[in-house]
Amino acid sequence: MLQNIGFPGLIMILVVVLIVFGPSKLPELGRAVGRTLHEFKSSAKELVADHKEEKAAEK
Structure with a gap:
């Protein structure tokens, strides 16, 4: 949309x-x-870090 x-x-x-x-x-x-x-950027980084921690804990 914005590329135009x-x-x-x-x-x-x-x-x-x-x-x-x-x-x-x-x-x-x-x-x-x-x-x-x-x-917004810091919140997104926190969410990604939490998701990675959860995946590591599952393994």
Whole structure:
């Protein structure tokens, strides 16, 4: 789905986000997205580690 977005489409999305949120809110929004991605990655790593531990315990 996202592989079809080219450079012009990406620029248009960024302009719309800038208009909707304003320049003062963009750093705040970026930090929130970064924190969310970090938490998601760490949760996914924990789940994979737990799954590997369970498989090792079964053997």
